[in-house]
Amino acid sequence: MEVIITKDCMTASTAAAKTISKLIRDKPNAVLGLATGSTPLPLYSELIRMHREEGLDFSGVTTFNLDEYIGLARDHPQSYNYFMWENLLKHINIRTENVHIPDGTTDDVPGFCKRYEEEILLAGGIDLQILGIGSDGHIGFNEPGSSFASRTRIKTLTEQTVADNARFFDGDEQDVPRHCITMGIGTIMDARMNLLLAFGKNKSKAISATIEGPVSAMTPASILQHHRTVRIFIDEAAASELKRQHYYRWVYNGKPAWQQDV
Numbered sequence: 719m720e721v722i723i724t725k726d727c728m729t730a731s732t733a734a735a736k737t738i739s740k741l742i743r744d745k746p747n748a749v750l751g752l753a754t755g756s757t758p759l760p761l762y763s764e765l766i767r768m769h770r771e772e773g774l775d776f777s778g779v780t781t782f783n784l785d786e787y788i789g790l791a792r793d794h795p796q797s798y799n800y801f802m803w804e805n806l807l808k809h810i811n812i813r814t815e816n817v818h819i820p821d822g823t824t825d826d827v828p829g830f831c832k833r834y835e836e837e838i839l840l841a842g843g844i845d846l847q848i849l850g851i852g853s854d855g856h857i858g859f860n861e862p863g864s865s866f867a868s869r870t871r872i873k874t875l876t877e878q879t880v881a882d883n884a885r886f887f888d889g890d891e892q893d894v895p896r897h898c899i900t901m902g903i904g905t906i907m908d909a910r911m912n913l914l915l916a917f918g919k920n921k922s923k924a925i926s927a928t929i930e931g932p933v934s935a936m937t938p939a940s941i942l943q944h945h946r947t948v949r950i951f952i953d954e955a956a957a958s959e960l961k962r963q964h965y966y967r968w969v970y971n972g973k974p975a976w977q978q979d980v
């Protein structure tokens with residue numbers, strides 16, 4: 719695990735965007751795993767800027783989104799499909815046929831999930847998965863208790879996640895769907911690299927449990943301790959409960975210049 723503590727979310731997002739742009743320049747047909755939520759928004763803005771000003775080319779890139787609410791149409795303003803097109807996809811030169819987002823309106827959820835997994839395999843697997851984290855430690859919508867071996871499937875949100883996400887639904891918890899389709903933890907663990915972003919004090923407990931806690935299904939993100947290549951970008955507030963913050967800073971500051979591209 720590489721833990722990178724930055725002074726604010728913009729610095730972290732710019733650094734994370736550099737990791738992604740390097741991947742795309744080295745491998746123009748890279749497969750990206752995308753996340754929603756407020757956390758990756760500055761990262762997506764930076765990728766859009768890189769596309770416009772530095773010619774970052776997405777024409778060969780394929781994407782798979784982590785999750786989607788069940789019951790929301792693709793054009794519903796709170797659907798993750800709408801979110802992705804508004805905040806990233808319509809601003810870059812990605813091919814529509816290369817974009818994959820779970821379909822929350824499918825009438826065959828198990829069949830859809832099976833095909834989603836097959837499509838990831840057919841694309842060659844995910845090179846880099848972007849992750850946010852829920853305040854309860856979830857990744858994608860894999861809530862506490864999710865199996866570490868899980869694949870794309872239906873899940874029920876926790877009351878905590880419904881409460882957290884109500885802010886996107888005018889604060890009304892009744893409007894937040896209770897079910898979703900999400901990549902499984904096993905799916906996320908198959909990505910060749912995972913890049914997790916977390917900002918703000920309300921993520922500090924989940925972050926300390928993820929990085930320094932025991933690996934436990936009660937903190938789904940803690941399984942990343944078993945992943946080979948994970949970069950965690952956090953701001954000072956999200957890092958505030960880490961016991962070994964001094965060490966993470968010391969490691970990063972001691973890195974040779976050629977490694978400090980992040």
Ligand SMILES: N[C@@H]1[C@@H](O)[C@H](O)[C@@H](COP(=O)(O)O)O[C@@H]1O
Pocket residue numbers: 753754755756757758784785849850851852853857858859879883
């Ligand atoms: N399914 C998404 C997660 O992928 C995301 O990481 C989380 C955190 O959202 P935010 O970044 O807005 O805090 O929200 C949702 O539950």
